Amino acid sequence: MxxxxxxxxxxxxxxxxxxxxxxxxxxxxxxxxxxxxxxxxxxxxxxxxxxxxxxxxxxxxxxxxxxxxxxxxxxxxxxxxxxxxxxxxxxxxxxxxxxxxxxxxxxxxxxxxxxxxxxxxxxxxxxxxxxxxxxxxxxxxxxxxxxxxxxxxxxxxxxxxxxxxxxxxxxxxxxxxxxxxxDTDQMVWEKLIMNVAFSGTTCLTGMTIGQVLADADAWHVAQECALEAVAVARAAGIFLDVGDPIQHVRLLGGRIPDARPSMLLDHLLGERGEVDAILVQVARLGERHGVATPTLQTVADLIRARESLMAAAPERQRGDSPREPSSSARLNA
The missing domain is CATH 3.40.50.720 (NAD(P)-binding Rossmann-like Domain)
Structure with missing residues (x-):
């Protein structure tokens, strides 16, 4: 090149x-x-x-x-x-x-x-x-x-x-x-467990990553989602070189406390989020390996239910939202 x-x-x-x-x-x-x-x-x-x-x-x-x-x-x-x-x-x-x-x-x-x-x-x-x-x-x-x-x-x-x-x-x-x-599975999953922890919880609560980390109730849900994803990875034979995975998630999240993940930003714009790729696919892999993911699945179901309601309100489409929220921070494409 x-x-x-x-x-x-x-x-x-x-x-x-x-x-x-x-x-x-x-x-x-x-x-x-x-x-x-x-x-x-x-x-x-x-x-x-x-x-x-x-x-x-x-x-x-x-x-x-x-x-x-x-x-x-x-x-x-x-x-x-x-x-x-x-x-x-x-x-x-x-x-x-x-x-x-x-x-x-x-x-x-x-x-x-x-x-x-x-x-x-x-x-x-x-x-x-x-x-x-x-x-x-x-x-x-x-x-x-x-x-x-x-x-x-x-x-x-x-x-x-x-x-x-x-x-x-x-x-x-x-x-x-x-x-x-x-090892691309390792590469993907070491990032994915952070996405799983924060994407759904911020989307449902409207909190930033730092606010989720600071709120006991929100952090409990985020932590359970991450632990379920780690259990799925282990059952699938995926190696994670992150030490304590929860400390890994807290460390990465703590570096960008003001960030609003893309799933939250999509909701604020009335747009479809990546709930399937980030949450549902992990739950489906868990099913194939006999690993229960009740918290992760519940978060995904709630987001999809809300997106179905939003889809019935065409006035909330991007055409009426010329910009992303000026105070927001996107965690990733």
Whole structure:
């Protein structure tokens, strides 16, 4: 992969915009693809402002649009959409893929890399896990992030170590600290137990991560969800190298106490959240291995019930919510 790479970020929302802005700042040719037209127009007109942990920078991306038309083949394609949009994003990314392209699928929860591989094949695919960013689009064209704690990649199938390292170099050149994993199940689940702890509890209570940690009742539910997920991982033979998993969750959460996970932000915008990928898939895996997940399942059922009610209120769709809440912080794409 060349020193100055051509990169496409498919799903250039809060997290994707952080990736795009810092990679462009590092000298790469970055093309953003996003369906949020207000955000696209603002970036096209005034550039993309990225501020927070990395400083305060406004950059002009190589392009920002609502489709992949005209972008051409890239060295690196990052699919950073929500889990339920990965198949359509992968289809849209087809024109970006050449024989040497590395594709990175970065989503919360379980199941997304398999769906991307079903569209694009798994030979050039890397699984990505990120966390600790607390990213939000405070106004179209402007993204803020509280941190950049975790960036991890591993090969999905036959991607060579050399190609994996070359694609990771794009990230490290932009200031991200990257770890590469051979055991991608470990990589995914060490992040997933934090998602399971905080995504549902913040969504149902409206609390930040710090408020959940400080409230005995909310923390009890979050802790039980995490413990159930750990039990599922162990039954499935997944190795977790985090020491005490609850202390691991408290430590990571304590680093971004003001963060509002994406599932909560989606609810505040009247949008569908990633309850299936983050919570339901863990519960289903538990069923296959004979592990009960009553707390996790209850949280998931309550969120889905509320989403069904919201779906009957079309006035709450994004068209009537031109921006993400200015005080919010997104935990991850």
């Amino acid at each position: 060349p020193t100055h790479s051509k990169v496409a970020i498919v799903g250039c929302g809060a997290m994707g915009s952080v990736y795009a802005g810092l990679m462009q700042l590092a000298g790469h040719e970055v093309h953003g693809i996003c369906l949020w037209t207000d955000h696209v127009r603002a970036v096209q007109t005034g550039g993309l402002r990225v501020h927070g942990k990395s400083g305060d920078h406004t950059v002009d991306l190589a392009s920002m649009g609502t489709s992949t038309d005209g972008v051409g083949e890239c060295d690196l394609v990052v699919i950073a959409t929500k889990a339920f949009d990965v198949e359509s994003a992968a289809q849209a990314a087809r024109p970006l893929i050449g024989p040497g392209t590395v594709v990175q699928s970065i989503q919360n929860g379980l199941g997304s890399p398999e769906r991307v591989a079903g569209v694009l094949g798994g030979e050039r695919l890397a699984i990505g896990v990120v966390g600790g960013f607390g990213a939000s689009v405070s106004t179209p064209g402007e993204v803020h992030h509280n941190g950049m704690e975790m960036v991890r990649f591993g090969a999905y199938d036959t991607l060579t170590r050399a190609d994996l390292e070359a694609s990771a170099q794009v990230w490290t050149s932009a200031g991200f600290e990257v770890r590469l994993f051979d």
